[in-house]
Amino acid sequence: MPSQTKVRTPSRRPEKKARVLGLELAEPRPLDPRLFDLEEHRLANGLTVRLLEDRSVPAVSYYTFFKVGSRNERPGRTGIAHLLEHMMFNGAAKYGPKEFDRVLESNGGHSNAFTSHDLTAYFEDFAAEALELVVDLESDRMRSLALTPEALASEREVVKEERRYAVENSVLGLLDETLQALAFQAHPYGWPIIGWMEDLDAITREDCLEFFRTYYAPNNATVWLVGDFESGKALELIERAYAHIPSGPPVPPAASTEPPQRGERRAEVRFPAHAQALAIAYKAPAGTSADAPALDLLQYALSAGPGGRLVRSLVYEKMLAANLFVDFTWHVDPGLFSLLAELNPGVKADRALRAVDVELERVVDKGLTESELRRAKGLLRSHLLREIASNNGRAHALGTNELLLGDWRRALDLVRLYAEVSNDDIRRVAADLLRPERRSVATLVPDLALAGGAHD
Amino acid sequence: MTESAAPELSLSSFPLPPRHERVLGNGLTVIAAERARVPLVAVCLVFKAGSARDPLGKAGLADFVVELLRRGTERLTADQIDEALEAMGVDLHLETSLDSTYLMATTPAEHLAPLLRMLAELVQRPAFAPVEVRQARKRTIARLETELDEPAILAADALGLVALPGHPYGRPGRGIASQVATFTRADCVGFAKAHFRPSQAILAIAGDVPADEALALSERELGRWQGDGQELEPIPVARPLEQTSILLVDKKGSNQAQVRLASSGPGITQPDALAARLSCQALGGGFTSRLVEAIRVNRGLSYGVSGFLTETIAGSLFVVASYTKTESVKELVEVALEETRRYRQEGPSAEELLRAKRYTNGLFPLMIETDDLLARALAGLKRLGRPDDWLEAYRERVLRVDSEQALETARRYFLPGPFAAAVVGEAKGLSKPLRALGRLRVIPAESLA
Numbered sequence: 001m002p003s004q005t006k007v008r009t010p011s012r013r014p015e016k017k018a019r020v021l022g023l024e025l026a027e028p029r030p031l032d033p034r035l036f037d038l039e040e041h042r043l044a045n046g047l048t049v050r051l052l053e054d055r056s057v058p059a060v061s062y063y064t065f066f067k068v069g070s071r072n073e074r075p076g077r078t079g080i081a082h083l084l085e086h087m088m089f090n091g092a093a094k095y096g097p098k099e100f101d102r103v104l105e106s107n108g109g110h111s112n113a114f115t116s117h118d119l120t121a122y123f124e125d126f127a128a129e130a131l132e133l134v135v136d137l138e139s140d141r142m143r144s145l146a147l148t149p150e151a152l153a154s155e156r157e158v159v160k161e162e163r164r165y166a167v168e169n170s171v172l173g174l175l176d177e178t179l180q181a182l183a184f185q186a187h188p189y190g191w192p193i194i195g196w197m198e199d200l201d202a203i204t205r206e207d208c209l210e211f212f213r214t215y216y217a218p219n220n221a222t223v224w225l226v227g228d229f230e231s232g233k234a235l236e237l238i239e240r241a242y243a244h245i246p247s248g249p250p251v252p253p254a255a256s257t258e259p260p261q262r263g264e265r266r267a268e269v270r271f272p273a274h275a276q277a278l279a280i281a282y283k284a285p286a287g288t289s290a291d292a293p294a295l296d297l298l299q300y301a302l303s304a305g306p307g308g309r310l311v312r313s314l315v316y317e318k319m320l321a322a323n324l325f326v327d328f329t330w331h332v333d334p335g336l337f338s339l340l341a342e343l344n345p346g347v348k349a350d351r352a353l354r355a356v357d358v359e360l361e362r363v364v365d366k367g368l369t370e371s372e373l374r375r376a377k378g379l380l381r382s383h384l385l386r387e388i389a390s391n392n393g394r395a396h397a398l399g400t401n402e403l404l405l406g407d408w409r410r411a412l413d414l415v416r417l418y419a420e421v422s423n424d425d426i427r428r429v430a431a432d433l434l435r436p437e438r439r440s441v442a443t444l445v446p447d448l449a450l451a452g453g454a455h456d
Numbered sequence: 457m458t459e460s461a462a463p464e465l466s467l468s469s470f471p472l473p474p475r476h477e478r479v480l481g482n483g484l485t486v487i488a489a490e491r492a493r494v495p496l497v498a499v500c501l502v503f504k505a506g507s508a509r510d511p512l513g514k515a516g517l518a519d520f521v522v523e524l525l526r527r528g529t530e531r532l533t534a535d536q537i538d539e540a541l542e543a544m545g546v547d548l549h550l551e552t553s554l555d556s557t558y559l560m561a562t563t564p565a566e567h568l569a570p571l572l573r574m575l576a577e578l579v580q581r582p583a584f585a586p587v588e589v590r591q592a593r594k595r596t597i598a599r600l601e602t603e604l605d606e607p608a609i610l611a612a613d614a615l616g617l618v619a620l621p622g623h624p625y626g627r628p629g630r631g632i633a634s635q636v637a638t639f640t641r642a643d644c645v646g647f648a649k650a651h652f653r654p655s656q657a658i659l660a661i662a663g664d665v666p667a668d669e670a671l672a673l674s675e676r677e678l679g680r681w682q683g684d685g686q687e688l689e690p691i692p693v694a695r696p697l698e699q700t701s702i703l704l705v706d707k708k709g710s711n712q713a714q715v716r717l718a719s720s721g722p723g724i725t726q727p728d729a730l731a732a733r734l735s736c737q738a739l740g741g742g743f744t745s746r747l748v749e750a751i752r753v754n755r756g757l758s759y760g761v762s763g764f765l766t767e768t769i770a771g772s773l774f775v776v777a778s779y780t781k782t783e784s785v786k787e788l789v790e791v792a793l794e795e796t797r798r799y800r801q802e803g804p805s806a807e808e809l810l811r812a813k814r815y816t817n818g819l820f821p822l823m824i825e826t827d828d829l830l831a832r833a834l835a836g837l838k839r840l841g842r843p844d845d846w847l848e849a850y851r852e853r854v855l856r857v858d859s860e861q862a863l864e865t866a867r868r869y870f871l872p873g874p875f876a877a878a879v880v881g882e883a884k885g886l887s888k889p890l891r892a893l894g895r896l897r898v899i900p901a902e903s904l905a
Contacts, residue, residue: 025543026566029495056493057821058468089743098753101743106811108818110742127818128468157756164712165759165779171605228468272709274604274902305547306526307538316534319594322602344598375542382496382545386562389494389826448708 028381035388036398036412039231045247046219049238050398050408051231054391060227061391062124062134064142065399067222068215069118070193071254071332079195080203080211082115083159087208088122089113090151093144097151100137107133117189118332119403125392128228132237138223139241142216147208156200163194171273172340175444179279182267183336183440187258217248222402226395256333265440270447275322277444278349280356281338282433287330287404293417294429295337299328301368301376301426302359303339309372310339313359320344320352330404337433349443360434367427380418470821472847475834476667480679483655487834488670489662491827497565497663497670498827501575502835503557504658505651507629508691508770513638516631519552520596520639521647525559526550527588530581534588540574554625555691555769556839557651562828565664572677579652580681584644597633600905607779610705611714611880613904618703618897619718619773619876623694633905653683660835663827691770696720700874700894706883707901713881714779715788717796721765721772721869725840731857732765732774732865737812738804739763739796739870740776744811750795751778757788763796763870769840774869782881786889789877796871803863817851 038052070081089111091097104111109126124134167173177192184190195203223242225234261283285291302310303326314321321341328337343352368376387393388411402408473489480486510517526541526548527534541548544567549560559578563571603609613628620626659678661670696719722729740747740763751761761778776796780788804812824830824847837846874894879886883898890896 025570028564029566031495032493035494054493057825058470059818059821059825098744098749102811105742105744105815106807108814110815110819125819125822127814127821130818154753154756158752158759161712161757161780162759164781169607169710169712275598275602305538305542307535307542312535312538315595316591319591319598322595322599342602344595345601371539371543375539378543378545379547380545382547382562382564385494385496385564386826386828389496390822391825392822 031415035394039235041235043218043239043243045243045245046217047242047245048222049235050222050224051229051234052224052226052394052398053229053231054226054394055228057391058128058228059391060126060128060131060134060225060229061395062126062138063224063395063399064122064138065222065224065403066120066216067118067220067251067403068120069116070191071117071188071256072215073188073191074255075191076199077203077207078191078199079159079193080207081120082194083156083200083203084208084211085113085115085120085122086155086159087147087152088141088145090155091146091148092141093146094140095137096146097148100141103133104130104137109134115193117193117335119400121396121399123392123395131229131234135237135241139245142218142221142242143245145212145216147205147212149205152205152208156203159194160197160200163197163200167192167194171271171277171342171444174269174271175277175279175442176340178267178269178444179281179338179440179442180336182265182442183281183283184258187256187333188254189331189333189335213248215251218242218245219247220251222399224395224399226391258334261438263437267440267442269442269444271444272448273444273446275345275446276343276347276349278341278343278352279338279442280353281336281440282435283438284328284335284337284433286332286334288406291429291432292330293414294421294425295328295433296380297373297376297418297421298363298426298430299326299337300379301372302326304376304379307375309359309363309368310356314341314352314355318355320347320355332404349445353441360430363430364427364434367423367430370423373421373423373426377418377421381415384414472824473662474667475844476671478671478675480654480675482679482681482683484678484681485658485838486671486674487658487660487838488667488674489830489834490665490667490670491662491830492664495565495664496562496827497568497661497665498562498831499560499568499571499575500660500828500831500835501559501579502658502660502839503652504555504656504839505688506553506556507627508554508624509647509651509688510624510627510629511643513635514643515627515635516596516629517639517643517647518557518651519629519631520592520636521644522550522552522557522559524584524588524592524644525578525582527592528583528585529577530583532577537574537578540570544571546571552629554629556836558832560828560832568661568665568670569673569677572673576677576681582648584641584648586641589639589641589644593636593639596631596636600631600633600636603630604901604905607707607710607712607714607880610707610901610904611716611777611878614703614705614878614880615716615718615773615775615876618701618878619697620694624691625694625768625770628904649683650685653685654678654681655684656688658835658838660831660838662830662834693723693771694720697874697876700877702877702879702890702894702896704883704886704890704896704898705878705880705901705904706898707880708882710782710881712779712781713785713879713886715777715785716878717776717789717792717871717875718773718877719869719871719873719875721774722865723769723771724767725769728861728865729767730853731861732869734809734812734816734854734857735804735862735865736763736765736774736870737816738808738862739799739866741812742815746795746799747776747792750791751788755787755791757784757791774871776871782885785879785881785886789893793871800866800870800872803859803866806859809857809859809862813854813857816854820851
């Protein structure tokens with residue numbers, strides 16, 4: 001039945017209004033509650049279904065989320081979640097190899113997927129007329145994935161090529177992989193989502209089948225539809241297609257412990273690059289933490305746009321870095337608050353690190369300026385609105401919220417939660433986060449002597 | 457619906473918001489469309505000049521100048537500009553393509569007036585302060601050097617050099633360090649004066665603001681913008697290559713190579729451009745094209761492969777783009793050439809062409825789903841001089857492309873004769889197989905900074 005969700009209007013606490021060239025910025029408008037007016041269902045086999053009608057365009061976005069990611073892998077078989085994601089496009093009982101995308105594209109749709117530390121998601125965007133077909137395609141592969149040895153052999157090579165592209169020939173890819181491995185000693189977040197090269201070679205068809213049986217059953221899946229359809233009819237189609245897929249065993253818990261970090265860690269990676277690069281990671285709370293909104297704002301205040309404190313300081317004022325990114329991605333388990341910087345040629349990573357430290361110490365000491373906090377809120381609010389402006393963006397945002405935070409309604413609260421964060425909150429979470437003994441620092445150092453294939 | 461559904465596609469009704477257009481007294485064309493889904497509004501200001509207008513010896517100037525627009529005006533410092541934009545939640549997007557320059561911003565609808573005021577300030581009164589020009593030179597040169605570690609960027613530059621030698625489309629729009637070092641304040645002022653003026657610009661506004669209000673605000677904030685200059689000469693169409701030429705960029709320490717193959721394609725406004733686009737879709741678009749199937753699905757040679765048209769005005773390029781481990785480059789190039797040759801011979805099958813049409817039309821509404829996409833599309837269409845009903849008529853026009861046109865454009869454009877190839881990877885191990893294809897030139901990656 002339709003949810004009785006009410007969208008709360010953003011906070012009306014008095015705030016100093018910003019002025020731009022003599023023009024006052026008006027108060028934010030409330031969101032249209034229909035943006036989140038969805039139906040929630042659960043089939044007998046445990047499949048969770050969310051239906052959100054929106055007739056703005058004659059198209060539908062169809063997401064299937066599985067609560068499995070590299071977090072659920074084991075050493076020696078890293079990369080299997082992502083490899084299986086690729087295999088989901090390589091044929092099932094009704095639609096054989098090469099058919100999934102061919103049939104979908106023939107009917108005015110396209111498809112893609114992604115794997116993260118915590119979840120795997122598949123999505124199709126398509127002309128509204130193709131809904132029945134997409135339900136058929138998606139339920140077919142959940143029911144009866146083929147996993148043929150030929151397809152696995154070929155797809156393994158595709159993924160290895162993806163790894164060469166995204167990690168082994170990429171400054172930021174390689175540095176980020178180094179940073180994650182440094183920051184986590186036990187937790188699966190420490191190994192790359194794409195997997196270690198040797199593990200990609202070692203994964204067998206049986207491993208894939210077992211992984212599929214364990215994590216791809218309907219009781220571990222949520223289907224989200226946002227767009228131009230009629231909910232009653234869509235539910236009927238989904239029930240008919242999915243109801244006979246048996247539920248799977250309870251999903252085993254992930255090996256998700258990590259001992260407390262008791263001192264700063266350092267790593268260096270050599271690469272045939274033309275400039276040094278710097279990565280810093282602080283241990284951060286899980287996405288469900290009450291501090292997550294303040295950390296989101298801190299991330300934006302430091303790095304979103306040229307006015308972000310670290311971008312302004314390192315890229316524009318001191319000209320130490322060509323690019324700088326700060327990331328705080330919500331995770332199921334405690335994750336990282338991290339920074340990656342591609343430094344200008346000739347700049348030593350230690351010098352950039354000192355410049356970062358000066359700025360971060362100021363945040364711990366004094367918090368943000370009033371203007372920085374206001375801008376971070378403005379940017380975050382715009383980004384939220386832009387994300388929910390498309391069918392795909394809304395399905396992605398709500399579905400991800402539900403899996404990572406336990407409830408999609410959290411998305412409705414975010415606007416208010418962000419508006420309520422004070423500078424005292426920022427100072428408090430910054431002081432808790434930015435502790436030297438809980439950080440890891442990785443540097444990438446150019447070494448052109450490596451030319452000639454010293455790395456694989 | 458099944459895959460054998462009737463070929464007649466139903467074009468589900470898709471009411472686009474009415475567009476209101478006004479040409480201001482200063483020559484600025486303004487288009488506004490109201491659409492209320494989320495309380496946002498998107499603004500796209502496009503200038504009819506891009507990197508192809510970089511003066512000789514000043515590669516990268518257009519990009520450099522547009523980046524400097526936000527680094528200070530006669531009245532505001534860069535920090536003040538950032539502060540104002542970010543308080544409105546605006547992440548200003550500046551972009552230079554070969555033919556055009558874009559300033560794009562999305563903001564909560566209640567901030568349209570201050571956003572337009574700020575855009576007006578940026579384009580009317582850029583300061584190009586000497587200290588900002590000096591620092592931007594330094595930043596740009598540093599960025600060019602760090603981009604030596606981005607194989608895909610190097611491949612794009614190398615392809616321009618080898619496929620369009622001496623042509624304005626062939627020069628690297630991101631700049632060349634030795635030329636960026638010569639950029640002066642006078643260069644910036646001159647470029648902005650010549651190209652960033654109201655009669656050479658289109659402003660499109662789409663979102664949760666009534667169209668007449670958006671037009672009135674545009675008039676109020678941008679109506680006094682002045683600027684004049686001569687009409688720009690059209691960019692000449694590039695001559696096709698007379699012999700196959702390969703540029704190998706030696707990138708030490710790579711275990712994978714970026715590969716590009718290219719030949720002359722139709723200009724975006726040419727009558728056969730849409731047929732070529734659909735034909736190209738079947739050869740190299742989506743996840744089911746012939747190139748994807750041959751290179752990725754059947755052989756596992758690459759994670760990414762595509763065939764596309766660059767969609768520029770004065771002629772375009774048809775490009776095959778992919779990457780693979782060094783030892784597989786020869787095989788990848790052979791497979792790509794063979795698939796393209798076969799496609800030129802037979803053209804798309806009826807099923808392939810139908811799939812390309814259904815794919816294009818089914819996803820068409822998503823190309824203009826959000827306010828920023830719609831604003832950009834409206835500005836871009838006006839910039840190309842498209843008729844007003846272009847969006848409404850687009851899917852019908854797609855349906856009218858027949859297999860003969862698709863075959864003909866394949867024969868004309870998809871590597872029919874001598875072609876250009878750019879490869880970025882460790883030269884050792886690549887020179888020999890590439891030399892077999894045509895005239896080979898090897899340059900160090902560092903020469904592309």
